[in-house]
Amino acid sequence: MSIGKVAFAMARMRKFAFAQIAVCSGATAYWHVKCCIGSLVKLQLTQTKTIEISLPGLGGGKKSKKDIVGVEMFSGKPEGCPAVRLYRKKDTWHLAAVGFAKPPDGEMPECWDDVSKQPSWELPRQFRAPSAAIAVNSDMGSFGQASADAIIQDMMRGLSQGPSGVAKQTTDSSVGKKRLGLKRGPAASSTGTQSTAIEPVSAKRPLFPDYGVPVSENGRRFTVRPFAEEGFHLAASLPEFQALWLGRLLPEGKRPTACSIQVAESALMASVLAQPTFIEAKGSLLALIFRADAAFFAGYKNGEPVLWRRCPGKCGYIHMREAVKKTLGVDDSLVDSVLEDSLIDPRPALEPFLHPVLEQLELARAYLAGKQSINADKVLLLGLPRGTEHLRLYAEETLKLKLAAPDPFDGITADKGVVTDEPHAFLAALGAALAAAEVEVTA
């Protein structure tokens, strides 16, 4: 280690020591350390006055990441974990690597007893950025928009009964081996906008968490962000043991280490941040995001989230394939050809699948137009690897609506030789990286 690094480390230590001295000396009088949030220390001077002191070099901090890898875990893809490495150069995001990484040995814990089986995971060389943002697909996780009361009820309910007010992830066990079966209460509301009347476990009413600060309550970890619609918040949660397990997965001292754990839906919502269409629309548009097992409507207003809604029913890409297979009676290997080949018209097979999706799309548009004054005459279509053209035509015919289906990596400059055949498979990984980098979206 050079002398400069030693001096720098000592300077940081000295500052930290000064802060500690200030805190310790103040503790005898009116000064009280209210809470310590990473590099931020709140000092209560009096009963009404509180100051915040930012200590350097502690925790993640607010510093924007310049080189980051986004990884989607337990996506059920047989190739492995989709991973995307992004780096920022001259105010432009570059794609340094994209591909699938071998998943870690062992499975994500489903109870506290499994936490001890902690594997160590290393990513391939091309993904060894300093930091990693993990987007996780967990049946025990939740993500969605909810009112403050619903979030607090979920916090009180904790791990025992699972989320209700916040939209719970799908529990379709057919999506890959890593999809975890839910071993607890009944499935929650798929719409996730209203709270059910399940009795809380904890009698103590927890405080509503600060935005962007994860809190642990009753065995679950919650984090909340503001929502553009008044009275609602964007909330995500995971069981505490899963968050701990994921946080320790990437070993210290080796690239990369985890800096962010996100629920996959949260990452999907952030995947549009670099899209030129999103930037051109000044962050106000509607996106239809497909996943293997579900479809989501994401609304944005001035770059802030304003709608997140799961399409009710079986609306995932695998359901689309099932519909084609069932109706046309084709083999699994021929479904892709049917969805892409213009010689066979799959629309009669697709219509029963697409119709409810487009109905919900129309509802979402009406909601944005009526409540948020967003004229969503152009909708982003993401995450659908095949059949995009059929969906676009059907939407144009039935709704007179133009669906833009861009490449998920549009707006990101790919390095030479960095290509992928299935860009939509990396949507969550890309979104996780962009969200963790906390990119500034400029029009």
Place this chain on the structure above:
Amino acid sequence: MNGESFHLNLMKSGEVRSSSPVRLRVMMPLLAMLATIGLVVWWGSSLAQSIIISAQIKTIEADIDAKRKDHSEVMEQQGLVRELRLQIEQLEYYGNGVRAVGEPLAKLAEVTPVRIQMTELSISPLPPQNLTPPGKKGPPLWGPTTNVETQKLVIAGRATRETPVQAMMESLDADEFAGLVTKARKVNSFRQDSSQSKDGRRLLAFEVEYTMPERRFSK
């Protein structure tokens, strides 16, 4: 527009680990320990140095105390020497200021005409002069205020006529009396005396005041 709104990070900042091979949680205590050791060593060396210096100070102070007595004695002796030297010097001044008047006075008897009867031969005493500086209390210190002293020689007597007095005065102008008187003289009185001589002649009384040569108290 800010991407921060989409970052629903479930990882607590305290759980974030560094990817750097140099682990801060290892290096910080290590550096803190090194800094502490360094401080202890520095503090120890400073303490030892201060102990040595204080011991040296004590030794020097004891040495000074021991020498202070000798020093005062030496200074006293030096003062005494100075005083004695001054006294000797003063005596030398007085020695140099001795006026040899015996020989001229012996010759005065020879040159004094027989018709003169001297009634007084006196050297007027100087008024007492106080050497004590003004404002200083204590008994007065009498002595010459300058190193030059001038006195008057008064010769008084009777004569039958003025001629012998004139002759005596001319005789005193000679060089052999230069040690006794100068040529500056003043006839204070020359008058008819009330007394008469044995032969019934009336006598003249005279008084002549001579300025004596300067008496110098110097080397």
